[in-house]
Amino acid sequence: QSALTQPASVSGSPGQSITLSCTGSSNDVGYFDQVSWYQQRPGKAPELMIYRVTNRPSGVSNRFSGSKSGNTASLTISGLQAEDEADYYCSSYTSTNTVVFGGGTKLTVL
Amino acid sequence: QAQLQESGPGLVKPSETLSLTCAVPDGSITDYYWSWIRQPPGKGLEWIGYIYYSGNTNYNPSLKSRVTISIDTSKKQISLKLSSVTAADTAIYYCARDHDWGSFDFWGQGTLVTASS
Numbered sequence: 001q002s003a004l005t006q007p008a009s010v011s012g013s014p015g016q017s018i019t020l021s022c023t024g025s026s027n028d029v030g031y032f033d034q035v036s037w038y039q040q041r042p043g044k045a046p047e048l049m050i051y052r053v054t055n056r057p058s059g060v061s062n063r064f065s066g067s068k069s070g071n072t073a074s075l076t077i078s079g080l081q082a083e084d085e086a087d088y089y090c091s092s093y094t095s096t097n098t099v100v101f102g103g104g105t106k107l108t109v110l
Numbered sequence: 111q112a113q114l115q116e117s118g119p120g121l122v123k124p125s126e127t128l129s130l131t132c133a134v135p136d137g138s139i140t141d142y143y144w145s146w147i148r149q150p151p152g153k154g155l156e157w158i159g160y161i162y163y164s165g166n167t168n169y170n171p172s173l174k175s176r177v178t179i180s181i182d183t184s185k186k187q188i189s190l191k192l193s194s195v196t197a198a199d200t201a202i203y204y205c206a207r208d209h210d211w212g213s214f215d216f217w218g219q220g221t222l223v224t225a226s227s
Contacts, residue, residue: 001171003154034215038155045204045220046155051213054131089155093212097168099145 004029004090004102007063011108017078021104022090023071028100030071037066040104041086049088050075059104077107085109111120114205114218122199122225128192130220132205139163139186143208146179146190148201149220156201160208195225 005023006021012018022029029035033053038046048057050066053073063078073092077084090102118130122224132144159169161179167170169177178191188205207216 015139034211034213036215045215045217046214048213051210053203057215085191091155091157091212093215096171098170099160099212101147101155104154 001028001094001098001100005102006090006102006105007087008103009106009108011110012077012080013110014080014082016080018078018080018107020075020077020088020090022073022075022091022092022102024073024100025071028071028095030092030107031095032093033064033068035068035073036040036091037064037073038085038091039086040089040091045058045096046089069082080109082109083103114207114216115154116203116205116218116221117141118221118222118223120222122195123220123224123227124196124225125194128190128195128199128203128225130190130203130205130221132188132190134188136187137186138203138207139181139183140187144181144188145206145214146188147204147206148199149204149216150198150201151222158190158203173194197225199223 035049040046053068115133140163145160161167176193180189201218204220205218206214209215
């Protein structure tokens with residue numbers, strides 16, 4: 001299985017909205033609505049931010065939102081804050097009942 | 111909420127077998143699927159495989175020939191064995207709870223395993 005494709009880096013200024021993309025195939029992202037997003041700060045385990053494309057776990061800020069179109073999923077962070085600076089990973093359940101991750105995007109808050 | 115706790119040797123010789131365990135802090139071990147996920151230093155996440163308390167497993171095709179994941183519900187532990195390790199298997203290894211079809215809501219702190227002689 002091939003890793004999902006994410007841009008290596010994205011940057012934005014405080015207060016801005018930014019969108020991270022995650023491109024897969026008809027065997028994963030496009031297969032059904034089981035895309036998740038994770039935030040990982042240096043030296044820490046990943047933290048679930050979005051599941052089932054659009055759902056936020058309890059405690060996650062509503063500044064984080066997810067969407068999907070075809071084989072591409074997106075994570076939008078609105079009202080960017082310094083604390084949002086981290087690595088972000090997408091993942092998808094696949095048609096063969098496995099899980100595939102993206103390569104990760106490093107978000108820099110300018 | 112108590113964390114998942116990975117444990118095992120931090121150093122494994124090339125060609126030998128990596129063995130890790132993950133302690134589940136409560137009785138939820140029979141309620142969820144459990145996965146192992148790894149992350150080479152400075153690189154991205156890679157899913158290794160999952161297990162359910164019934165023994166149902168599935169593995170990453172790229173690792174399938176070398177991986178075994180098992181579960182002991184009485185000890186509330188999940189185990190990972192990866193055989194014939196090479197330097198490419200050097201990574202932080204995480205166990206994680208799958209709460210919704212490949213969505214991991216609860217992670218251990220991770221344990222670094224280095225494959226080196």
